[in-house]
Amino acid sequence: MISRRSLTRTNAVVAAVVVLLLVLPAFGSDFFVRFIMTQTLILGLMAATIVFLTAYGGMISLAQLLLAGVAGFMFGNAALSEGARGLNLGLSPWVAVVFALAVTTVVAFLLGALASRTTGIYFLMLTLVYGVIGYTVFAQVVTISGPSGITSIVAPEPFTEPVNLYYAALVLSVLAYIAFRAIGRTNFGLAMQGVRDDPIRMSSLGFNVALHRTLAFTLGGLVAGVAGLLNVWWRKQIDPASINIGPTLAILIIAVIGGISYFEGAWLGALVYVLLNTYTKSIPLIDQIGLTPDRFNTVIGLMVLLIMVLSPEGLAGILERLSRGRGLGKPTQHSVEPPTTSTSPVRTGPGGLQ
Amino acid sequence: MAPDATAAGGIDGGDTSSVVQLSSVTMAFGGLLALGGVDLDVAQGQRLAILGPNGAGKTTLFNVVAGDLVPTQGSVVIKGVDCTRLPSRHRPRLGVARTYQKARSFPGLTVADNLYLALVGRRGRHMSLLWPGRVGRDLRDRARAAASAVWLEDRIGMRVSDLSHGQKRQLEIGMALATDPDVLLLDEPASGLSRGERERLTELLEQLPAHTTLLLIEHDMDVAFQVGRRVVVMADGLVVASGSPEEVQANSLVHEIYLGSEAHT
Numbered sequence: 001m002i003s004r005r006s007l008t009r010t011n012a013v014v015a016a017v018v019v020l021l022l023v024l025p026a027f028g029s030d031f032f033v034r035f036i037m038t039q040t041l042i043l044g045l046m047a048a049t050i051v052f053l054t055a056y057g058g059m060i061s062l063a064q065l066l067l068a069g070v071a072g073f074m075f076g077n078a079a080l081s082e083g084a085r086g087l088n089l090g091l092s093p094w095v096a097v098v099f100a101l102a103v104t105t106v107v108a109f110l111l112g113a114l115a116s117r118t119t120g121i122y123f124l125m126l127t128l129v130y131g132v133i134g135y136t137v138f139a140q141v142v143t144i145s146g147p148s149g150i151t152s153i154v155a156p157e158p159f160t161e162p163v164n165l166y167y168a169a170l171v172l173s174v175l176a177y178i179a180f181r182a183i184g185r186t187n188f189g190l191a192m193q194g195v196r197d198d199p200i201r202m203s204s205l206g207f208n209v210a211l212h213r214t215l216a217f218t219l220g221g222l223v224a225g226v227a228g229l230l231n232v233w234w235r236k237q238i239d240p241a242s243i244n245i246g247p248t249l250a251i252l253i254i255a256v257i258g259g260i261s262y263f264e265g266a267w268l269g270a271l272v273y274v275l276l277n278t279y280t281k282s283i284p285l286i287d288q289i290g291l292t293p294d295r296f297n298t299v300i301g302l303m304v305l306l307i308m309v310l311s312p313e314g315l316a317g318i319l320e321r322l323s324r325g326r327g328l329g330k331p332t333q334h335s336v337e338p339p340t341t342s343t344s345p346v347r348t349g350p351g352g353l354q
Numbered sequence: 355m356a357p358d359a360t361a362a363g364g365i366d367g368g369d370t371s372s373v374v375q376l377s378s379v380t381m382a383f384g385g386l387l388a389l390g391g392v393d394l395d396v397a398q399g400q401r402l403a404i405l406g407p408n409g410a411g412k413t414t415l416f417n418v419v420a421g422d423l424v425p426t427q428g429s430v431v432i433k434g435v436d437c438t439r440l441p442s443r444h445r446p447r448l449g450v451a452r453t454y455q456k457a458r459s460f461p462g463l464t465v466a467d468n469l470y471l472a473l474v475g476r477r478g479r480h481m482s483l484l485w486p487g488r489v490g491r492d493l494r495d496r497a498r499a500a501a502s503a504v505w506l507e508d509r510i511g512m513r514v515s516d517l518s519h520g521q522k523r524q525l526e527i528g529m530a531l532a533t534d535p536d537v538l539l540l541d542e543p544a545s546g547l548s549r550g551e552r553e554r555l556t557e558l559l560e561q562l563p564a565h566t567t568l569l570l571i572e573h574d575m576d577v578a579f580q581v582g583r584r585v586v587v588m589a590d591g592l593v594v595a596s597g598s599p600e601e602v603q604a605n606s607l608v609h610e611i612y613l614g615s616e617a618h619t
Contacts, residue, residue: 183483187486188480188481188483190463190467190474191471191474200458201460203441204420204442206447206475206476208443211481
């Protein structure tokens, strides 16, 4: 059972971090704010949708980056007017935002409706297939992208200013974090957790399991689409390689590093990922042990391995245990036993579900 | 005693309208015939115990009635609605609640949340993304009352994964009873309970509202014969005997296939 004291402590830490992030531009370097932290918040938001689907619904999705990419590509197609690849619809930026999110939501609903019939490893593989298909579509259909993607994308005002984009990513991350946690106590969120634990029982109680899974996937896709918009505004371009298998797995790895049953872990994992990706290349003499810049994935792989050995609950789980004065190998007081069905692969933690 | 398993007559001989009607229900799993054409007619308020050895088809029959299985042939009518091909999720709207042979609940949620979900399943608003308001508070109150009814009031905040086997069984019964069902299907509810818990369970089932129709699979004869006003005996996917508990206990065929000398004790 999750203690109120634990929740209060989690909330206090999260609030303190948010306050710190709010004032960060005042004392942090431009590079750290505009590159490290903006990227961290965007990747964390994407990874949070994986946590949302996994922790509540038992659905480990590898399609979240695809859905983010759909939003990015659709924004590029809708907002650009001339001389660019894509449809060049020339819509105003905010109409393009609505268009991109609408298309993403419809795509997420359709993909979710199909995937909702599967569970466990089959769901994972199907969403991976979605990612591969999505990459192929955007790489080959020149009408909407082509292999070189869409460039010269400009964010709507006021997000052309990097600091404003940082704040947008921060605000949206905080809103998503609060919303995801709050949903866990609504009928929809409780039903998702019921579906995660025993879909047959949920059906016998009167719930439409397939529709629940579909709508959860759609909601996750919508938030991933928001992250995709931020991403395309930050990068100012999008190409099919950015939604290929490598980056797709990176989002899952971020969620695993942070702790796939902790919403806080999504942003924590993203921070570690971005820091490693940025700074391991410049560590003195690191190339002497074979870790050249193009071997970043080796560093990440070792990191994931280390975390899995120490705690499958990721960094958030490790921090929680340490804060409780428990050893790394001991179970937390409120961890649940692995649920009985294949659709329930996750543990649940304090920040994750209450 | 009629082997056609017509179980008419309410608990007090009152309402005799059929609530559950099975006609020639056949269920085949490949070459295995689990149900070989079962006819069953259960009246409102009836307390029907279904007995039979392992493999007789009792749980398959429950799964067909509850909508977890679509019969190969035959029809299932509940409260006048043909439910033969309706998925199980439509049953609660008809007032049907069930438990499973192996207790099924949601181990990642608390006892209170499990009971709450059972109530939401019956009451609707499944997709609400809003925090439950007054209606939600009412359902939470009912969930607490349901927990008390199955002696789990001091476990209401615990995760189900931390409950004992017997407590999980109690919770499942509580989830079924919480919805105030018109048709209650209990699959071996006394399994895994201590003697004292079985006695309390029997008492609880005897206190069910008169309008509640009960179909009970139970291997514990004390519970089955005390709760059941009518008894149906199954063997090899067929109904082989039905009648009052006394009639069934006196039936020589039943002695042969199931009860043995136990009936005489």
